[in-house]
Amino acid sequence: MTDALFTYVLRLADDAAILGQRLGEWCGHAPTLEEDIGLANVALDHVGQARALYSYAAEVEGKGRDEDQLCFLRVERAFRNCLLVEQPNGDFAQTIARQLFFSAFMLPFWEKLTGSSDATLSAIAAKAEKEAAYHLRHASEWTIRLGDGTAESHRRMQEAIDLLWPYTGELFEADDTVSELVAAGIAVDPQGLRAGWLATLSRVLEEATLTLPAQGWMQTGGRDGRHSESFGHLLSEMQYMQRAYPGHTW
Amino acid sequence: MYTQALNARETETSAPEDAERLAAFQARIDAEEKIEPNDWMPAAYRKTLVRQISQHAHSEIVGMLPEGNWITRAPTLKRKAALLAKVQDEGGHGLYLYSAAETLGVSREELTEQLLSGRAKYSSIFNYPTLTWADIGAIGWLVDGAAIMNQIPLCRCSFGPYARAMIRVCKEESFHQRQGYELLLEMCRSSEEQKAMVQDALDRWWWPSLMMFGPSDTHSTHSAQSMAWKIKRFTNDELRQKFVDATVPQAHFLGLTIPDDKLAFDAESGHWTFGEIDWDEFSRVIAGDGPCNRERLSARQKAHEAGAWVREAALAHAEKRAARRAAAQVAAE
Numbered sequence: 001m002t003d004a005l006f007t008y009v010l011r012l013a014d015d016a017a018i019l020g021q022r023l024g025e026w027c028g029h030a031p032t033l034e035e036d037i038g039l040a041n042v043a044l045d046h047v048g049q050a051r052a053l054y055s056y057a058a059e060v061e062g063k064g065r066d067e068d069q070l071c072f073l074r075v076e077r078a079f080r081n082c083l084l085v086e087q088p089n090g091d092f093a094q095t096i097a098r099q100l101f102f103s104a105f106m107l108p109f110w111e112k113l114t115g116s117s118d119a120t121l122s123a124i125a126a127k128a129e130k131e132a133a134y135h136l137r138h139a140s141e142w143t144i145r146l147g148d149g150t151a152e153s154h155r156r157m158q159e160a161i162d163l164l165w166p167y168t169g170e171l172f173e174a175d176d177t178v179s180e181l182v183a184a185g186i187a188v189d190p191q192g193l194r195a196g197w198l199a200t201l202s203r204v205l206e207e208a209t210l211t212l213p214a215q216g217w218m219q220t221g222g223r224d225g226r227h228s229e230s231f232g233h234l235l236s237e238m239q240y241m242q243r244a245y246p247g248h249t250w
Numbered sequence: 251m252y253t254q255a256l257n258a259r260e261t262e263t264s265a266p267e268d269a270e271r272l273a274a275f276q277a278r279i280d281a282e283e284k285i286e287p288n289d290w291m292p293a294a295y296r297k298t299l300v301r302q303i304s305q306h307a308h309s310e311i312v313g314m315l316p317e318g319n320w321i322t323r324a325p326t327l328k329r330k331a332a333l334l335a336k337v338q339d340e341g342g343h344g345l346y347l348y349s350a351a352e353t354l355g356v357s358r359e360e361l362t363e364q365l366l367s368g369r370a371k372y373s374s375i376f377n378y379p380t381l382t383w384a385d386i387g388a389i390g391w392l393v394d395g396a397a398i399m400n401q402i403p404l405c406r407c408s409f410g411p412y413a414r415a416m417i418r419v420c421k422e423e424s425f426h427q428r429q430g431y432e433l434l435l436e437m438c439r440s441s442e443e444q445k446a447m448v449q450d451a452l453d454r455w456w457w458p459s460l461m462m463f464g465p466s467d468t469h470s471t472h473s474a475q476s477m478a479w480k481i482k483r484f485t486n487d488e489l490r491q492k493f494v495d496a497t498v499p500q501a502h503f504l505g506l507t508i509p510d511d512k513l514a515f516d517a518e519s520g521h522w523t524f525g526e527i528d529w530d531e532f533s534r535v536i537a538g539d540g541p542c543n544r545e546r547l548s549a550r551q552k553a554h555e556a557g558a559w560v561r562e563a564a565l566a567h568a569e570k571r572a573a574r575r576a577a578a579q580v581a582a583e
Contacts, residue, residue, distance in 0.1 A: 021322060024330070027337050028318035028549065031557025032564075033311065033345055040338040047331045054327070068326045092560050148570060149563025156559070241325035241383060249440045250325040250383070250433075 001184065004177045006060045007080065008187055009121070010070070011223060013053035014081035017071050019102065020046030021238050022089055031092050038138060042099070045131040052124045072242035076232050077225040084167040086222070086231045090160065093153070096142045097160035103136040104200040105171045108193050117185040140204045147208025158210050169218025171197075267292045279480050284410035287353035295479055299409050300354050302481065304361045307347035308372035310340045311365070312546050316380040317389060325383060332429055333386060339422045346419065350411040366551050374532065377540030378458050384437060384444075384451035390430015392452075392459040392497065394423045399493045400463070403483035431500065438504045445505065452501065453509045460524075461532045463490040469529075491521055498522045 023043035030036040054067035084102055089095045110132050113125035146157040172190045174182070181187035198212075205212050221227070241250070271290060278285065285291055317337050324330035348358045364370035375393050380386065401420050407413040434451075437444040464470060464486040476482040484492075501508050512525030534540070 017327070020330075024321040024334060027321050027334070028314040029553040029556075031553070031560035033341055033348075035557075035560075036314065037338055037341040037345065040334050040341065044331060044334045044338065047327055047334065051327045051331070071327055072325075092557065145564050145567040146560070149567040150559070152559050153563030153566075237322050240323050245325075245443070248325075248444060250329055250436060 001180070002060060002062075004180045005118070005186065006057055007177050008181055009053055009057040009060060011080040011082075013050050013057055013070065014079050015085050015102075016046045016053060017050035018079070018081045018234065019085040019098075020044075020050055021234060022085065022087075022098075023095070025089055026095065035092075039095070042135055042138065045128075045135070049124070049128050049131070052127075056120050056124065068242065072239045076227055076235060079222075079225060079227065079231070079235070081222055081227075082167070082170040083219050083222040083228060084164065084170065086228055086234060087164060087167060088230050090163075091156060092142075093146055093156040093160035094163065096139050096146065097157070097164045099135060100139040100143050100201070100204065101164060101168050101171075103132055103139050104204075105168075105190075105193060105197050107132040107136050108196050109188055109190070112188040112193070116187070121186065136200075143204050143210070144208040147205070147210040154209065157208065161205070161210060162213055165213040166217060166219045170220055170222055173220065173223060175223065276478070279408050279478075282480075283408075284413065285408050286410045294475070295481075296354055298476060298479070298481060299412065300351055300356050303347055303351040303354075303412055304356070304364070305371055305373075307344045307351060307361065308365045308370055309376065310344035310347065312372045312376045312550065313393075314340050314344075315546055315549055316376055316378070316542070317386060319380050320383060320386050323383070324386075329433070336390070336426050336429065339426065343415075343419050343422070346415045350415045353411050362554070366547070366554055368538070368547060371536065373462060374535045374540065375458050375462050376546060377535050377543045378454070379542050381454070382447050382451060384434065384447040385455070387430045387433035387437065387448065388451040388455040390426050390428075391434060391500070392430075392455050393462070394427040394430060395497060396459050396462045396493050398423050398427060399489050399496075403489075404481075406480070406483060408480040434504060438506070448504065449506050452506050456509050457527060457531075458535075460490055460494070460527055461535075463487075463493065465529070465532070466527075494522050494524055 020043045023039050023046065026036070026039045027043075028036060030039055050071065051067050054070045058065045058067060058070055084098060087094070087098055107129065110125045110129035114122050114129060116122045116125065143157060146153040148154070172194055174190055178187055178190070182189045202212055272292060275285075275290065275292060275295075285295075314337050317333065317340070321330065321333055321337065324333050348361060351361060352358060361370070365372070375396075380389070398420060401416050401423065404416040405413055405420060407416065434448050437448050467485045467487045470486055473482050473485065477485075498508060498513065508524075510525045512523070514523050515521075516523050535543070538544075
């Protein structure tokens with residue numbers, strides 16, 4: 001059970017840390033000043049979630065590691081985040097599509113996780129739920145603006161939705177780790193969130209005059225540490241200081 | 251930050267102002283009354299403020315770039331969160347300040363265009379590169395420290411919206427300054443290697459930070475009008491001296507050496523005396539030839555151009571919504 005819990009929390013922590021890292025890349029380069037502030041804010045929420053989750057994972061593991069060792073001193077194949085969050089920012093539409101898919105899943109996920117029999121996870125979920133509600137609102141509003149904006153923004157937003165769609169299947173994967181913890185009342189069964197997730201997306205995409213892609217083939221591998229080619233570059237940048245100055249405190 | 255704009259005199263001659271109104275205006279200033287956007291004000295007062303506030307705003311926006319350069323490489327999650335929050339604050343300051351400038355009748359689009367075309371200036375300090383993680387601490391400690399020295403008096407500036415914006419900005423800058431110093435303290439205590447990195451950062455940022463206060467008083471007679479209008483309350487050299495006096499003991503506490511062999515404590519005056527600033531470098535960087543001037547401007551231009559389709563879409567969508575609302579209203583009637 002301890003191994004499963006460690007893996008489960010680590011996956012959530014990696015999702016938050018990697019998405020926070022990607023969003024942080026926007027800082028100073030966003031389309032408007034308001035978005036520079038907004039995207040930094042969303043990044044900050046994810047980094048905050050990552051800190052709480054890594055700390056808890058380290059505690060569960062009980063090997064004396066801390067949040068930073070888990071984030072900065074593991075190699076590509078040890079990361080357990082889903083492939084969606086590591087996808088490059090692309091244009092603003094791709095960043096928004098990534099956030100829409102992820103937040104539309106995470107909001108009901110955190111809501112459910114507040115009922116976890118694990119008190120720490122329940123407390124983390126209660127805070128994250130409020131943040132995810134804002135992230136979903138932000139991503140939904142931009143999806144609608146871009147979808148129902150100009151011909152160019154409509155085309156870009158639809159392309160972004162289509163491009164990232166195959167990475168959404170992984171959100172609903174439930175392996176033995178998840179099943180074991182669901183049975184123990186600790187984890188959330190992601191399959192139970194699918195209908196709600198689709199309903200949220202359908203509502204937003206309809207208002208945005210965009211088309212929900214057909215189910216189709218889905219990418220997989222992130223939960224087992226098989227990532228995209230771009231992921232190693234993300235890590236080499238993120239982990240640079242800890243690798244260059246091992247054992248130093250900052 | 252960044253009152254370098256107050257060192258330039260208004261060159262355009264505008265129509266002569268009514269002497270009676272001018273006298274009444276000056277009397278209000280002398281009585282420490284706040285001037286508000288709808289009050290009458292001399293054209294030159296308005297222009298000086300637009301230039302000062304917009305350059306201040308531009309500095310906040312361009313200042314996001316050297317610090318943003320380290321967000322993806324921050325050494326710990328705690329430091330990453332703090333840096334993200336700080337850079338987000340700088341963006342917020344930019345937003346306030348553009349809004350304060352708008353109360354004077356100039357739009358954010360116009361001001362942005364002035365920045366992107368290279369006609370508007372921003373603080374010279376941001377044309378220096380952030381080469382190591384210690385530079386992030388040095389910017390907080392020295393650059394935000396210098397900014398606070400400049401901005402505390404601006405909280406009493408005669409123009410109400412600017413003064414009020416400065417009160418909030420100063421609170422946040424003061425937090426950034428302490429955060430930067432704490433970051434450096436941690437590094438200096440951790441290892442000799444890290445302390446050397448901090449010393450190197452101080453060596454590179456010290457003189458550019460002193461330049462933030464503008465030309466020396468003997469070469470800057472232009473700020474007299476700003477002083478009379480109570481936009482500016484202290485001279486460049488007065489503020490620079492305050493900064494040096496506050497900062498030297500902080501450097502010594504970190505065990506660092508200020509890169510100035512003329513630095514000495516004058517027991518009689520109670521002040522630190524220091525060497526001459528390289529004014530050629532100052533003028534060169536202000537004029538556009540600093541290490542990062544072209545890079546900074548090009549980054550802003552690129553973000554603006556790449557984001558044009560997003561801004562156009564937001565506008566088009568807002569118009570569609572308004573049209574639909576109007577049509578629905580007509581249908582209902």
